[in-house]
Amino acid sequence: MYDYVIAIDGGGTSCRAALADRNGRVLGRAMRGAANIFSRADAIAQSILAASNAALAEAGLGAEALSEIPAFFGLAGINVGMRQETLAAQLPFPETRFVHDGIIALQGALGDTDGVIAILGTGSAYVAREKAKLRSIGGWGFMIGDQASGAVLGRTLLAETLLANDGIHPQTELSRTVMERFGGNPENTVEFTVTAKPADYGAYAPMILEFAERGDPLAGKILDAAVRDVTDALDAVVFPGCTKLCLLGGLAPHYGKRLLPRHRSLLHEAEGDALAGAVQLAVRAFIPQTHGAGQE
Numbered sequence: 001m002y003d004y005v006i007a008i009d010g011g012g013t014s015c016r017a018a019l020a021d022r023n024g025r026v027l028g029r030a031m032r033g034a035a036n037i038f039s040r041a042d043a044i045a046q047s048i049l050a051a052s053n054a055a056l057a058e059a060g061l062g063a064e065a066l067s068e069i070p071a072f073f074g075l076a077g078i079n080v081g082m083r084q085e086t087l088a089a090q091l092p093f094p095e096t097r098f099v100h101d102g103i104i105a106l107q108g109a110l111g112d113t114d115g116v117i118a119i120l121g122t123g124s125a126y127v128a129r130e131k132a133k134l135r136s137i138g139g140w141g142f143m144i145g146d147q148a149s150g151a152v153l154g155r156t157l158l159a160e161t162l163l164a165n166d167g168i169h170p171q172t173e174l175s176r177t178v179m180e181r182f183g184g185n186p187e188n189t190v191e192f193t194v195t196a197k198p199a200d201y202g203a204y205a206p207m208i209l210e211f212a213e214r215g216d217p218l219a220g221k222i223l224d225a226a227v228r229d230v231t232d233a234l235d236a237v238v239f240p241g242c243t244k245l246c247l248l249g250g251l252a253p254h255y256g257k258r259l260l261p262r263h264r265s266l267l268h269e270a271e272g273d274a275l276a277g278a279v280q281l282a283v284r285a286f287i288p289q290t291h292g293a294g295q296e
Contacts, residue, residue, distance in 0.1 A: 002022070002068075002070055002286050003021065004019055004027075004065075004069045005022075005070055005283055005286050005287065006019055006093065006282070007020060007072050007074075007281075007282040008052070008278060009274045009278050010047070010101065011101055011122060013034055013122045013199050014031050014032070015031065015034065015050075015051045016030070016051060016274075017030050017031075017048070017052045017054070017055040018055055018275050018279050019052075019056055019058075019059050019069070020283065022283070022287050023283075024280060024283045027058070028056060028057070029058065029275070030051045030054030030057075030058060031051060032050040033046070033047040033050070034047060044087055045090040048071075048073075048091065052066060052071070066093060067092045069093060069094070070095035070097075070285075070286040071091070071093040071096050072097045072099075072278055072282035073098045073099070073278075074099050074100065074101045074104030074274060074277070074281075075098065075099075075101055076100065076101045076122075084098040095286065097285045099281070100125070100136070100139060102119055102139060103127065103277075103281070104274045104275070104277040104281060105248055105273075105274040105277060106129060106277065107276075107277030107281055108280070109248060109270035109271060109272065109274075109277070110244060110270075110271065111271050111272075113244065114131065115129060115242060115246065116128045116129075116234070116237055116239075116244065116245045116246070116266075117247075117270075118246070118248065118252070118255075119139075120148060120230070120251040120252050121149065121150060121202075121251060122149060122202040122250075123141070123149045123151060124139070124145075124146045124233075124249075125138045125139030125146075126139075126233050126236075126237045127237075128239060128242070142155075142198040142201070146198075147229035147233070148226040148230045148255070149198075150201070151198035151199070151205075152201075153201075153205040153208055153222060153223075153251075154200075154201030154203065154204035154205050154208075156222050157174070157204050157207070157222060158178065158192075160218055160222065161175045161178040161179055162186055162189060165186050166186075170217070172211075172219075173211065173214070173216050174207065174208070174211040174218045174219050177207070177211075178204070178207070205251065208223060226255075227258045227259075230255050234259075238266070245263060245267055245268065246268055246269070247267065248274070
């Protein structure tokens with residue numbers, strides 16, 4: 001019988017942990033480094049342990065308590081492969097459950113009601129729930145997926161900057177500004193890509209948004225293409241009769257105002273965040289006899 005649960009929301013930018021009691025009341029929270037499953041398992045484990053220990057400390061518990069507390073994980077990229085087995089072996093929790101981050105985001109945003117969420121942050125993914133049936137699309141990772149994400153926006157910007165530098169595409173204020181950041185040397189841009197992670201590319205997304213407001217044609221081109229990607233995904237995942245669509249993540253407000261009317265009319269504010277959803281699901285997974293639990 002467990003007295004507490006640990007809930008983890010891990011993504012490409014940060015790892016958030018919450019310690020909750022049997023009724024889902026959160027006693028401690030913390031945030032540490034990235035916990036994307038495509039990173040090395042030992043690096044992910046370090047972020048998870050650091051965030052979990054800090055959450056325990058906030059609640060007045062010592063790190064030794066982790067061996068007695070089950071953990072529920074919502075991790076970006078966990079839908080690909082079997083990496084969770086390697087990760088679980090490196091963690092001290094007596095029991096673990098893994099889902100991809102879209103599932104905890106859906107639960108946090110919609111509770112138990114039907115609807116659709118779009119996660120638009122460093123990565124991107126979409127999840128729908130219709131009559132208790134879940135459907136996920138996207139979320140295939142930075143290398144071949146995550147369209148319209150901050151990481152893909154940043155990667156596209158760097159590619160376009162090199163094309164402009166080579167005279168293939170027109171130079172704009174944005175492309176010149178990016179090249180100046182690399183000392184005017186395209187080789188420095190390529191060198192950046194050797195070690196850059198999705199979050200490093202995502203750091204360039206705010207520039208695109210800023211320059212788009214100024215009317216920069218390159219920024220507008222990149223953003224228009226991203227909006228088309230979001231529209232295509234929503235057309236695929238929004239089901240007939242859907243009345244709720246929640247956009248989540250740092251890019252959500254920027255895309256929300258650019259959606260077509262058929263999608264914009266469905267927009268609702270999220271009830272809670274992904275960590276709140278992870279807490280609800282953690283209580284259900286490990287303390288199923290507790291009725292009415294899972295609310296912070």
